[in-house]
Amino acid sequence: MSVLEMIRNSLLASLGAAVVTKEKVEEATRRWVDEGKISRDEAERLAQDLVESGRHQLEDIQEKISETVRKGLDNFDIGSKKEFKELQARVEDLEKQLAMREEASGKEQE
Known part of the structure; x- marks a missing residue:
């Protein structure tokens, strides 16, 4: 497996985790609204905040992966x-x- 394929697979796995997280957040907030624990507005804000936080974390992960790969390639003197x-x-x-x-x-x- 080439380095580019490894990067691609890592990023796809990260993106997949982000999508699953968004779906789980929406499901959980919907349940809390149905149970009367939070209002719809609170649920929407919470979901947006969590999704945005997840997006930033994903960007950080992608940046760290790229940096790690760059350093690895530098070590191989390619x-x-x-x-x-x-x-x-x-x-x-x-x-x-x-x-x-x-x-x-x-x-x-x-």
Whole structure:
């Protein structure tokens, strides 16, 4: 499994947990309203507060996952995509230069 797949799966699991939490919050607040423990307005505010708090926690988790992955990749000394493209361009340039030299060398021998 690639690093990107692991990140994707972690984020999907986090998002899934957030959705389940929202559904459970709504279910619990509905039950409390039905039981007369809180008013509808209180239930709506509570649900919004909890969902917003969950959203912030999810964002924090995503940020921490990204930071951890970045640090992990740094430890493996893996180049960035930009560095890879730069090296790829340099290799292509060198291949062209080599081909031109070989072509020129072949003409001189004739």
